[in-house]
Structure formats: C-alpha cells, structure tokens
Amino acid sequence: MIEAVSAPSKTLTMKQLLASGVLGETKVVAGGQGVNRAVSDVSVTDRCDETIPVSADQLVVLDGSALRPNSYALDIVLRAVRDGGGAGLVVVNAPSPAGLATRRLAERFETVLVESHAPDLLAMAAAARELLLQPALHQAAMMKELLRGMARVSTVDDTLALVGRVLGRPCSLVEASGAAVAGPEHAVNPDVLGEHSVIHPQAGAGGEPGMVCPVIVVPGEPARFWLVCILSDGDEAVSGSGLDLLGVASWAVGAHLVRDRLAGERDARHRLALLNEVVGGGELPDETILAQMATFGWSAAGWVSAFHVQLSGHVDAAWVLVNTDAFSDLLHSAGLEGPLIERTDGWSGWVCLPEEPDVTSYPKMARQLRVALDELIASPETIAAHAGVGRPAQGLPGLRSSLAESRQAAALAGAGAAARGAVVRHIDELGIQRIMLGWYGSADFSRVASAFLQPLRAIDADGTLLRTLEVYLDCQSSATNAAALLGVHRNTVMNRIDRVASTLEVNLFDPEQRLALQLVVRMHKLDSNDHSRAL
Amino acid sequence: MKNLRIGVDVGGTNTDAVVVGPGGTVIAEAKAATTPDPIGGIKAAVDTVMDQVDTPEALGKAMLGTTHPANAIIRRRDLDKVGVLRLAAPSSLGVRPSAAWPEDLRRIVIGPSKIVEGGFEYDGSPIAPLDEDAVRRFGGQCAGSVAAIAVSCAFSPAATEHELRAAELLAEECGTGMAVSLSHTVGSLGLLERENATILNASLLTVAKRVVDGFRNTMAEAGLDVDSYLTQNDGTLMTVDEADRYPVLTVGSGPTNSMRGACALAGLADALVIDVGGTSTDVGILVDGFPRVSTAAVEVGGVRTNFRMPDLISMGLGGGTVVHNPARGGNGEIKVGPDSVGYDVITDAICMGGDTLTLSDISLAAGRMEGFGERSLTEGVEPATIAAAIDWVDGRIAVLCERMKASSTPLPLMAVGGGAHLVPEQIAGVSEVLWPPHHSVANAFGAAIAEAAGSVDKVYSYDASSREACLESAREEAKDAAVRAGAEEAGVRITSVAEIPMTYVPGGGCRVMVKAVGPPAE
Amino acid sequence: MRELTIDDIDDLAMGATLLGTGGGGDPYVGKLLVKQAIEDYGPAQVVTVDELPVEGLIMTTAIIGAPTVILEKIPAGTEFRSGIGALAAYLGSDPVALMPIEVGGVNTLVPIATAVEMGVPIVDADGMRRAFPQIEMTVFTLHGLKAAPMSIADEKGNMCVFEANTNQIAESLARAAVVQLGLANAISCYPMTVADVRRGGIHGSMTYCTEVGRRLSQVQRGAPGAWDELLAYTEAALVFSGKVIDIDRRTTEGFARGTVVLEHLDDSTRTLRVEIQNENLIAFEDGEAVVTVPDLLCLLDHESADPITTEGLAFGQRLDVLAMPCAPEWHRDGMFDLVGPRAFGYDIDYVDGWKGRR
16 A cells, blocks of 8 residues: 655646746736645636635636726635635736735735736636646556556566656665665665655755655565655656556566565575585485586586675575675676575575686685675675685585585684674685684584673673673783774773673683683674574 | 035024035034024124135035024014905905914904906816906005015916916006015915915015025125025025015925935935924935925914925924823833923933933933933932833834835934934834934035925826826926026936826816926036 | 804814715815805804704705815805805795705815805705715615706806706716816705705704714814714724825726725734725725725824825825714615615625724
8 A cells, every 4th residue: 555645735836837837927916925835726707706616726817807906806806715715816917917905915815916918818727727637637647658568567677667767757676775776776865765655855865856665575574675766856746646656666566576586586495405415415416416507507617616605684585585696796796707596694606617726816716705795785784794715626526515615614704703894714714713613513512602601791781891802802812902993992991801800700811711711702703693694 | 616505504593504515525614693683693604614615716606594484474573464366256255365364463464355356267268357457456455555465366376377467467556666476486286375375475575585685795795706595495496586586485494404404414315304302303204305295284373385395293202301200119100291391401301400300311311312411310210210211202203203104115214403312223114323413504504405496286187188298298397497496407307296186077187296306507 | 043153163174074084075165164154144053954944945055076176266155155046046946044965075064154145044964974976975865855956056157957867867967067167166956845854864964073073173182081982972983003005096987096005003914905986985904895885984193183185195194094884864775776885886795894893
C-alpha cells in the first residue's frame, strides 16, 4: 500500500495558473498572500451580487466590462469569493482599475485579486479550466503508458528505464545508503528513505527535490530499496501524479527483485554445494567434480590460489547475494579473475595461473584482495571484512588445499582485525601463528575464555575496557602507544587497565597470565565475529 | 551681477533681515526690535544686515514679509472706511454685503453699500446689463465719505468686464484719488467671501501704502537699487505696486514664510512643520516647497473669506500649557490644558520659581529642554505626573502630524517655535524630527526665497471642449499670470491643479483651479 | 405657534448641515437669508399643521441648482416669492403657510426667509427630514401626493408653471428648466392642503433639526455627556472611526458621485467605503453594506465634530461615521423603490443591522 501522506494536492496553485499565461496579461492588484492557494476549478460570472455560487478553491472569473469605476460591486464579489472559500477573483476587461477600497478588502481577506484583459472571456476561462484539469488527464495517460510498458519488461533495469521514460525524468533504484543499485547514478540523501512515499524538497544529495517510493520486496520486511526520481524545481505540477506512478512501478520492481533473488539464491546454493564437493573431496570422483565445475565456468587448471572472505557486522546472506556481482566486478578491477562463490558469511574464490607463481607475488594477491574488499565495504560503515589467501597449488587437489589454507588465514585475520578496513592475510605470512589455529578452533577454550571475561563484560557494556585491554596487549603493554592508538590520555589507559586487572583478578606483569589473557581476548573477538554472522 | 536678495520679516516683537546669495546661502542676518510704525524696525534691521555685506551693489531684490495688515484687521486699527458695491442684482439681494461681519468691524469699515444690476451667470452671459447710472450714483454717494470702494460682481473671476467698467465709472465720478478694489483681483469663486476679502483689502490700502512706501524708502535711503516685493498668503511674491493695491493678500504670509523658510534652511521641500508656541501649536505641511492650503473657509478678524491659507491644524499645547491635578501618590491621572500661562511662563512656571506646573516644567524634568529655568525646582514633581504629561504631549503631537499627512509615507518634521523642545524625537509616521538651526531668521529667509505666482479659478465646460483642452488652457493662463507677476518664464511650473465637478450641469461643467509659480526674473 | 430666535436659527443651520449628510447645499447662505429677512420683516413664526385650517393651502419653496453656482449667485429672495406667486395664481389660491420640502441642507432655511417676507407661518414638517437630490424622493410621493403643479422661477422674473404626470417627470422637467435659468433657481412644488400634509408629511422635522443642531453644538463645545445625548436623541450609532485614505470624485449623469475610503483608527486592516451621490448614501465594510439610504450617513470630524460636506472631504481627515435612522414616516410601501439603495443604482438591499448599536 502506497501511503501518499506527504503528497500534495494534484491541483495547480494560483501562482502557477497566473504564470501559465492562460489568463492573459494579468496583474495581481491585491491579496498577493493568497497566490499559493490551490485552484480546483474556474467559474465565470457577470453578476456582482453576494449570491454568486462559489465553491471551495474555485477561481471566479468576473466579466468586468460593465463595471463602473471604483465600483462597490467588486467588494461584494470579493466577499462572496472569500465566504465560499474561493481561490481568488480575476476581473476581466474592467474599464478602470479596482479602487483602493476593493484592494484593501482583498488584502484583508487574503484573497487574490487579479486584473486581466482578454478578447474572449469564455475562451480564456475554458483554457484555464483545461489547464486545471490537465494534471489529472496527464496522470491517466502516463499511468496507461506505464501499465502497458510493464507487461513487456522483465528486468529491474528495464522497468526503471520504462518509468524514467514515462515520467520524462531518470529513475533509479537505491539502497539504504543512498547509492544506486540500478538505474542512473544520482546521489540521494539517505535521510529521505523511509517507509512512505514522499516528495521531498531535498531528496538529492545536492539538495534537489525528488520523489521517493519504497520498494517492498517481502511484505512485512522493512524496505531495503527505494525508487527515486530526482526532480528539477519547475516540476511541482507533475510530481503529484508521478508519485502514484512510482508506487505502481515499485510493485513491479519489487516483484523483479524477488524473482532475481530467488534465482540468485538457487544458483548460489548450487555453487555452494559444488564448492563443498570440491573442498570435502567426498564421494564424487574428481573427474565428475571437474565436469560440474566446467558447467559453472570454473576451472582448477594450472596453479590455483584460493581466497576466503568473511564479513562481519550488519550483514546477511541476502546482502552477500546482492553484492556478489558488485564484488566480482571489484575483484576484476583489482586484477583478480576467477570464480566467486557466495557463502552465508562471505565468499570463496580462486584464481588460476598457468605457471607456478613466485613466492614474492603472494603479498600482491593479498593487496589486490584488500583493495577490492575496501572498496566493497567503504560505504556501509556497519560492515567489516577480513580475508585469507591460500598458497598456490596445482589442480583440483591444489584448489582444495589452497581453499583450506585461505579459511585458516581468514580466521587468523579475523582474530586481529582492525576497526576499519579489511584485513587480508596470506597463509604464508602467518608462520607460527598457525599454531594458534588449534586453540582458536577449540570450542572448549571458547567457553573458558567467555566465562573468564564475564566479570569484565558485566561492567563494560560498550566494550571500552575490553578494547583498551586488547590494544594495550597488542602494544606490548605500552600505555603510551595504546593511548595514541585509542586517542585517549595515557593515564586513561592506565586507569582502565588497572580496572581490568582488578576486575579479572589478573597480574599483567606476570608473562604467563599476560599470554593467557591475550589468548582469551583473541578468542573472544573471534567468537563475537561469529555471533554477528550467525543467521 | 545682482545675485543677492534681502528678506525682511516684521514680526510682533522682532524685525529680522537676512541676505541670501545664489543657491539660497545665508550671507548675513540681523535682528532689530519691531517699532509700532514698523518702518523704524525695518530700517534698523536692514542697515545692520547690510553692514555685513561686502558687495551691497549685488543686491537685486528685496522681499518683505509682514503681518502688519493682518494685525490692523485683528486689532481694528488704522482701517479705512469702504464703500461696498456689488454688481449682481437682481440676484443676491437676499444677502446684503457685510451680512455676517462682527459688529465692531462693520461699524469701522463699512460705508455705503449697494447692490446694483450687473454680474454674470455661470456660463458668462450677463445676469443683467451693468446699471451704469446706479454705479455713478453710488460713486457720488461715496465721494468724500469713504477712502476706498470695494467692487464685487457675480462670477467676476470668470468674467471681469463689469468690475472693470465699474472701476472706470467710479474713477470718473470720484476722481482717481478714490482707491477702488475689484473682487476678481483678490479672491476666487464664492461671491460673499470674495466680497468680504475685497472690502478688507480696500480698508487696508492706507496701512499697506505706509508699509510699502516705508520699505521702498528704506531701500532707497540705504542706497540699494532693488526691485521690492511683498510675500503673499501662499508663499509667493507680489510687487510693491501690487501690494499697494492688494494688501489683503499678505494677511496669511506669516505662517507661510515661517514654514517655507524653516524647511528651505533644512533643505527640505516636503515636510511637516510644527510650530509650538507658548499657548498653542500649529501643524502644517509643505508639499513641493509650498504649504498645503486649506479647503475650508478662512476667517480673518471674524470675517469669512475664501483665501487659500496654509492648512494649519491648531491645538492648545504650548510651553505655557498648565498641567492640572498633578498626581499625589503617583497614579498619573492628570489633565493637561487647555489653559496656558502663555508668555508668563518665564515667571509663573515652577522651574522659574513660580507655582504653576506647565509643560515647560515637564519638558525640563523629562530632559527634553535645557537652558531654561532651574531643573532642581522641578524635583518635587511626581515621576508619574511627568510620564503622564509626556505621554499626553507625544500622543497629541502624533495625532496632529497624522492628521496633516496626506499619505502613509513617512515625512520629516520640522519643529520650530519657543516650545519646540516639547516635540519628541520619535513620532509614528515621521521619518525624523529636525530642529532647524537658523530658525530665528526662518521667516525672513522664507520671504527671501519667495517665488512669483499666477493662478486661475474658472468654470469650464468639458463637453464644449475636451477636459484636457480645458485643463491645458487653464495651465497656460496660470503660467501667463505667473510671468506677469514677475516670474522668469523658463522657470514657471504648475504647482496645483484642482477640479470640482459641478452638479446638475449637464455640459460637464467643472470648476478648475490652477496655480503656477516660478523664481522671480533677474 | 412659536417664534424662531436667532439662536434657533444657528442651531437649525447646524442641524441642517448634519441632516444634509454631506450634501444638500451649504446652509450658511440660507442662514444669512433668514437673518436678513427677519431683520427686514420681523420674526419667523413656526406652526404645526394642527394649528392651520384643514382646507388651507400649504406651499413649499426651495433652491434648485448647482451648489457651486449658488456660491456665486446668491438668491435674491424675490425668486422664491415669484415662484410661489405664479403657482398660487395657477391654483387660484394663496398659501396659509409655507413648508420646507427637505429639512437637511440649505433648503431647511430658504422657506423660512420667504415665509417671513410673505408674512405667513412656516410649518414644522417636511417631506424628507434629510436631503435627497431628486424632487420625487419625498414621503409625499409614497402617499400619492403630486409634486406638480409646480413652478420654477429665477430672480429676473422668468418663471414657468407646469404639470407633470408623475413626480419623476416633474423632476426631469425641473432639471431641464434649471439648466436654462442659470442653475440657481427657486422651485415650488407639492402644493397641498393642510389635510394632505397632516396625512402625508413628516411632522416636527424643524424642531427635530433644531434639537439635533443644538446637541451637536454642545458636542462641539465639549459639553460633558453631549455626545451620548446626541446619539440618544437621534437613535444614532457610531459605526466607524477612520482616516480618509482615498477620495475618488467623478461626475456622471449630473451627479457628483464619489467614493471615500476610511481606514479604521484602531485596526488598519479595516476599511469603510462610503458611496456618495451628492449626499453620503451607503457605507460598505468587508464587502457588505452596513448603512444604506434612506437612513442617514453622517461624517463628522473626529476631533471637532464638525459635519464634513462632500466638498470638504480631504485626504487624511479623521472622521466619525454616524448612522442615523431616517424619519419613521419613510417606512411604508414603496420606500425601497423610491429611496432605497436600488433607487440610486446600488444592487443591494436596505440594511438596518446597525440600529440599536452605540
């Protein structure tokens, strides 16, 4: 249901009507405060008494050719217009301008008084009426064109193009960040993206007015996408009907998105199943797996170097699905060409090389991956990523081992992940750290660590103390370095560490206890990342 | 180059003189006590001011502003007896000349009165042929018994023949020694009012001649070769020869010169002028350099005339106005005026050691006035009384200004007069309040900058020729009249055009009044 | 029978100015005419119709013409007598008394001067108790009384007597004659018997006018309570106090038409439009008539309480607008057609919502 709570009336204002020129050479002689009133209809009269019928928002056009100079009769008509809630009074062909008494009355009534000359008063009124009805007629025509067109388009992009054509203005599909997901790029102010259809005076990031309509993909779920059409200043006249058109289009877009999502999920499930075959080396013989890989366009020929990306933060499988193509493009741009397979918490992928790569090339691949990831998570600040890269190895078995290594590397990268930016580790640079993998993978240790930290978490709702402890330990117990990294005073760090030490009852000057505590902190951080991706 | 002018103003107490150079700059000013005759005072002021002028030979014009004739009427002194002849019979017999005059003035001024056949209809046709025999007989009756004759005639502003012919006949009958005033030369439409003005004019001829001759002689004796003028009610000039004949046209020149002078000294052409005296306050308005004139009938010495006098609104508010019921206990309920101690303010006011609370005391206590009286003497006045009186003053002055203004556009206000200190600095609808510097010579300065004028007041038929043609003809006539009055032709401009449509007249009859003025020709 | 004093005449003239509602001619000349007549012929006697014989003839006289012309062509006095004489000769009967047609404006006083000169009393009654621009606009017309036969006379002995079918035709004939005779003439119309006047006149209007004038003079002198006294006596209401912000004068069809706009002294968004045709006729506020003819619409100087005539209106004047009920004799069949707003070309209804207000 499109709720047009903020949509304006679909009628013209006096100002627009005057500017249109249909009323001839007009002059607002008084009551200019009323020019922003809506005009619903035009009536013509040549009578000047209080009984002339005036309905709400009606513009009264008076044949003034028989008016005496400075006539009281205009006062009476003005009153009738005011009392009937009329939009204003146009006096046509009066032999002399309205007198001061009449002008002052129009000011008092805040009723627009306009003088005009027109050779054919009735023709003028008819033209004005036609113009007033035009928005409704125009909307009907646009709606018809939209509905016909929608029967022939099958993609989101085509639907957007159709809406853009009907409205005469480009239309985009944006996500919550305001970035365009489909359709032309136009920076949108994310604050205007809400639950309702609106015409917002500052929908564009540059302060342009625009129409915004949420796209409901799954009823009941909050909107994740919006149709946005940026307007220029003179577009008020069509915006009312435009919003309704967007509403209709949003259903079509929503339907396309649901369909695309279902298809994407199905494909992803197939890919994931195959990947599990690759990694697991289960019942299927390698030849069969390779054949199936070929149907997806995958290859494990030559030297294969795998990577694994883990996402954390406000992220879910749908987000992964939607962003797979974008990430794929980013990887391509970064120089990494190869399959990319959606997982619930990220992606796996690999590249194939004809020759065995030099060991010195390992950091290069990690760097390329980081560039792509940094780009991917740049705009939604709520998402973090870390990744691991496996060593190159040959053929399908090589792919298998490289994939395993990439996951190990990713796990370790996650343990030491920074607050911002992607951390990418190559298995080869981990060295001794791999010893820790056993620990990190142990559920028992995880429970111990969690129980041990419980007293600290109880007094540390926002995680400040834990974060301070982590940085302090990483800085080799240097309060000065930790303070610089955290952007606080050294004494603050010392105070916090003292609180941690007393809360946890540990002695940080004892190397044994310090090592244990660091392990516990790492483990906890891994766990937290795991929790956040639990779906 | 004769590019200097001298302006002289004869006031009640002082006679001021000012010499003005090109562009209206004040070259010299002087003050002397007014003498009863008033020539002595004029002479003293002129001599003093000319002593300060290095090039007396550059003096080309002398302008005199005097309230002497006005005072003669008000004080009923030195007035001549006048024979009154009206050319209008058989019309107008229902109201005889001097019908509504104050008895004392009538006794002094009015001699034989007669309404004879003559005069004109609105369309210029004669009411009756002029009864020349009756005019002669009237002349015979007047000869030897009166000093002057006033002749009025129905519709003479539009048709002058009968008055001119009557003047000839009277001259034949009484000799050229008999002064004759003709109504079309001194007044506009409105027979009774014009007749009154003509009678007053005739009765002032001797007084005026003395002043005018005295002025002329003073100039001659001072060795000044100048053209001499007097200023009229409307702030324009007439030559001394005209002043000899039309002295009544000077009776309202006092306030006019004061307003024009004060504003010109401040460089303003459009302003309100407030003159706060000891007893009363007058507010007038200057539009395009001239006072707006009143549409209502103006009484001079109790006689109704139709002079176009400055439109002044007066109110009983002055430095000597008495403040009653000063609050004890401070509820601030007071009554101000309308009585005033007048010029006795210098002895009776509390700040001067007297025991009457006046607005001057209030002004001093409220910090509006300095240099008058002893402020400490007013310390006993309740602050609530001061505040209430100041509120009253500000309210009244604001109302006066509001009434005078012709539009909502804010105008500057010139505050003049001995009580000008009472005028607040901020008044609604007034852009700024100015207390002009050279104010002591404002009247004389006003006289010095007076211009020559001509006017027309006639009934036109807009159907006979178009409205535009009629107005054009009236404008041309007014301009010609201004040039005849001494204005430089190139500088003549129309300052007012008024049309009063005539009811019942199907031919589009309209009374048109046009005035043109211009600087006097060099 | 009562004698008019000089003080009465001043009060009467003041009242006549107010009842003239801006027009009706300046009573000043009329006052001078009366004073001179009393000076020359003795005092004026005022009678009520009850003091006169029922079959006696009552005649009227008035100035008809253009106010601006009358300023120059002061009446001779003779024109009124000759007009009455001509009509009396036509009717074959002399009047037992004179009566004003309109008590309001200059014609309140003119017949007094003539009555004094003729040595007949003046009747304390009239046909309008205000001023109207046309001859047929009298309560006499509502009673079916005829304006004709009537006479127009000038001061030179020119005169005409004519019959007219309707009082409207009488008006057009009179107007045509006046243009030919110099625009300042005497008219005598509505010759009636005492019984007719008793049946169809407004009684006590001279007394009313004098009392109104006396009370107004007291207001002008600042007498305590005088204003309330005036309002109470006239049953008037103060409908507006404002400043003149626009005067639009124009002459059409022989009438001085005009529109004056007042801005309220306390609320500058409020304006009052006063429509004038020789007299003040209708006041509009907020596009609605608030006072209409035949009720009286008087403009008084806010400070001095001087009645302001149409000619005397000036920009910036501060005015009080007073509504006064017309004489009750007007309220009968035919009033709206004869003197209601539509009779003056205003397509609106008579209103009396202001009555009872203060």
